[in-house]
Amino acid sequence: MELGEPIMKILKKDYEPLAMVEQTFKRYDLAFKTDEAGKPILLFIGKKDANGNIKGDRFARRLKYGQNGEVIKDHWEHKGKAT
Template identity: 35%
Template structure:
């Protein structure tokens, strides 16, 4: 299942490098992890538990860059499966 287009646009921004950020989107809790350039590369979306973890789904972003550049040529998010309480 692909990401909602508006959510994908929100995640195309750059944030603090090498960080974990908590947010919300349309009533869902989000946690995303950024790479060294501040681009979100891992997304957890669902319901936040009291310990701060998310029960829901995990997505991973694949980024292809313009050769010899940090510029993104293309990217897409892949659903990697459910994340739930252990």
């Protein structure tokens, strides 16, 4: 599964630092963890079960910063199934 442009718009925003944010997008449930700067770094996308866990796919974000603090690399990598 690839992350489409509408989902990427959600993930490009800044949120509360060091938090787990839950949202729904169309037919998917999203849950993502943010870093110290409030940028999403870990994403679970799929359907939420009765226990509140998302069954679907898991993605991790790789952010690489330069010496001046500018973003050199910003890439989402599919890490497999989320259970």
